[in-house]
Amino acid sequence: MSHSSPIQAVIFDWAGTIVDFGSFAPTSIFVEAFKQGFDFEISLDEAREPMGIGKWDHIKAVGQIPAVTARWTAKFGQEMQDSDVDAIYAAFMPLQKAKVADHAEPILNAVDVVNDLKHKGIKIGSCSGYPRQVMDVLIPVAADYGYKPDYVVATDDLPQGGRPAAFMALKNAIELGATSVGACVKVDDAAPGIEEGHNAGMWTVGLLLSGNEAGLTFDQYQAADEATLTAARERARIKLGKASPHYLVDTIADLPGVIADIEKRVLAGERP
Known part of the structure; x- marks a missing residue:
């Protein structure tokens, strides 16, 4: 060398x-984690929006996309809380570990x-x-x-x-x-x-x-x-x-x- x-x-x-x-790998898992944690649908495009930052912050940022905020508030009566982010992140981790090797x-x-x-x-x-x-x-x-x-x-x-x-x-x-x-x-x-x-x-x-x-x-x-x-x-x-x-x-x-x-x-x- x-x-x-x-x-x-x-x-x-x-x-x-x-x-x-x-x-x-990360994109599809974000969609899955929202679904698993809260039976809440986000699109692949929404999941992609804040890509590149850490995953907890990423989940929070997806929750702050205006269209997502509107749907979340309509479903749960308030905007996404940090405790909700924690719950989605907890669902995200095992899914991501299971999936990442495939990608x-x-x-x-x-x-x-x-x-x-x-x-x-x-x-x-x-x-x-x-x-x-x-x-x-x-x-x-x-x-x-x-x-x-x-x-x-x-x-x-x-x-x-x-x-x-x-x-x-x-x-x-x-x-x-x-x-x-x-x-x-x-x-x-x-x-x-x-x-x-x-x-x-x-x-x-x-x-x-x-x-x-x-x-x-x-x-x-x-x-x-x-x-x-x-x-x-x-x-x-x-x-x-x-x-x-x-x-x-x-x-x-x-x-x-x-x-x-x-x-x-x-x-x-x-x-x-």
């Missing part, structure tokens, strides 16, 4: 970035891209909106598929909390021994994860088609015509664009070109 890159670490999100094309397969080219980065001496960090007990299920299954990051932070590992704050990305930089956040890259499919990268002072890369915002399954992505892909890209671009990533590409398969460009910029003395 040679240290041939000025980039010291690349920190990846998990679902929709490295594994689980379309970020379906652990790496996204196309992910393992090759990661291994090529490792080969250049770049450390591989990772962080997730998943809590630690879900990550403990996902990490070994992903490893069986060949994805082995050098470090993993779960959203509840740090007392300060998760995205969009910088803590998880910075914890990766520290544990991976990166001497400069300006030599680190954060890759994510959701706006809070891109904001996390900005807040940590890192280069940021948004993924348009493999993640939550496009909402395509891998089969749909492979079968899609150009018009379908363009529409999905635009949907994702509007949402991710609010976080102003330095780069926007379709999937992790496009990352090597981005890394090459960032390397040039770092060598030229540019900072994120």
Whole structure:
């Protein structure tokens, strides 16, 4: 392994970035948890809306979507309370642990891209909106598929909390021994994860088609015509664009070109 890159670490999100094309494991489980906890229906689109933040906060944020608030209040006579969020989260956890392994397969080219980065001496960090007990299920299954990051932070590992704050990305930089956040890259499919990268002072890369915002399954992505892909890209671009990533590409398969460009910029003395 040679240290041939000025980039010291690349920190990846998990679902929709490295594994689980379309970020379906968390989305479908949110729908199920609302149903199981309160016999309350939410749509997949509503479940996707706040994706990227920690799961307890995500449930609360779904409850604050105006249409959901209206239906919840009509059904229960008041807005969703924190105790309701607790109950849905309690239903969510066992469902998520049971389901996450089914969605652990790496996204196309992910393992090759990661291994090529490792080969250049770049450390591989990772962080997730998943809590630690879900990550403990996902990490070994992903490893069986060949994805082995050098470090993993779960959203509840740090007392300060998760995205969009910088803590998880910075914890990766520290544990991976990166001497400069300006030599680190954060890759994510959701706006809070891109904001996390900005807040940590890192280069940021948004993924348009493999993640939550496009909402395509891998089969749909492979079968899609150009018009379908363009529409999905635009949907994702509007949402991710609010976080102003330095780069926007379709999937992790496009990352090597981005890394090459960032390397040039770092060598030229540019900072994120």
